[in-house]
Amino acid sequence: MMNRANSTKTTKPWKPSLWWRSWLARRLPPSKQVTLAHKSIFILPTGFGLLWICLILLLFILGTNYQNNLIIGLSFLLVSLFNTCIIYSYKNLAGLSLSSSPPPQAYAGETLLFPIKLSSKQVQFEVLLSYANNQVNVLKVIKEEPQVSLLQFKNLSRGRMFPGRLKIESRYPLGLCRVWSHIDLDNQLIVFANPIESQSELSSLATDDISHILDRGIHVQGVDEFKGLRQHIPGESLKQVAWKQLAQGRGMLSKEFQQPQGQPLWLTLDNLTSPDIEERISKLTWSIDKLSERGHIFGLVIGQHKISPADGEGHRIVCQQSIALLPVREEQIK
Structure with a gap:
């Protein structure tokens, strides 16, 4: 995640990317668990959707120009289909719950893995997950039963790492509309330094x-610290027997002790x-x-x-x- 440097000037130039991040931080604050709703879902036509709209306008103009009711009716049919796609595109992400889990340990230079748990009360299709400039995971079907997606994140340096906002995207059902969200699951990981043998x-x-x-x-066998239990060896001193565990029906076990050398x-x-x-x-x-x-x-x-x-x-x-x-x-x- 990029750090923002302090500026010595009293006035800062307006940048769309900075404004967008600031607006997202206010509208969608970091949270370990997020359920997508109208507040966090955005919809815009895709390139194919814009061509679809242009086709509708062209058909409508031709139909009215030549007074052809069949062409005008076709344009209205395409409009209704486009509106239906908007509704179904929104429903395909609405209600989707996402939560973060602790990521596994990693060293600098390794590809980090962030487990994201997903579930939904209704079946959802063709959902894409990704962090910025990293591999995209495609989930064909999401059901009520929770499933985990491991998102990759390339990292070259040690230290505390924040992957940034997670992008959830879908173009279901016909690719006319792109519905997406940018959420912050408050993920972070302390990346260990790259080990060099010495x-x-x-x-x-x-x-x-x-x-x-x-x-x-190192620890050697002794009497200072209790190490654990092991199977009893016939002939061993009865002082080492774990009588409490024997009474619990766990079998004949011996106590093992250790001490630092x-x-x-x-x-x-x-x-x-x-x-x-x-x-x-x-x-x-x-x-x-x-x-x-x-x-x-x-x-x-x-x-x-x-x-x-x-x-x-x-x-x-x-x-x-x-x-x-x-x-x-x-x-x-x-």
Whole structure:
């Protein structure tokens, strides 16, 4: 979505696109769920529809000029057909409900997917969905049962991304009228930086010896933290048996505990040697994913911001989002 730069002039030139976006923002404010109605639906003739109107005018002029009632009647028939198309075109979008769902995680350079859920109390045909300058999804039939359409959005940069307004369009039934709407489902996604492999950039603040770094900050079998339940192995100590679950009829299970080994790992941009800030962020992105995959406990330090050591998918996402939202300029994060 384009950012609007602040102008130093007291008067701004009038631009139709800016006026259109401002008017849409007032008439159709952002909402997670939208049901199309007369307030949000627009109708205009297509190119074929304009030719149809010209044909009607030509037939009417010829009919009145030559006093031919058959030609005049044909022109009235075509007018009634055009009016019927306007009504059916409007009804084909009226009552259509659209809602947004959380999009899947993505990295810079990947094609983003935004799930849009659609449903309608009446059957609707040939509905087109798209974001600006992106692939168009064609839905042949929409029924009362909800269905999900995955809309593609091309994105090359990291950070918080807004796809903009969603265009819903239809030319059903005869292509004489184009009925459409531009709605904002308040979609947004934090796009992670593009990961670049960098094995040598991992470091620990607890020790200068990084030869054993991959053995530090990981969970090993212990007694400190409860990890979960597993199938009981015959001959194991009865102290490990989960008696509560056994009483519930879930079978013979054993409790499993773990504890961290050594000092946790710390990741920071300061340890990266690349002069390019984006390359350093990409290497840090790769390190976060790799450590999370291996089950390491690690923390993140970026300037004055510090994320305490932890592990798991939630911790990985928090760290990735933190570095994805960094400003582009290096001096802004120091």
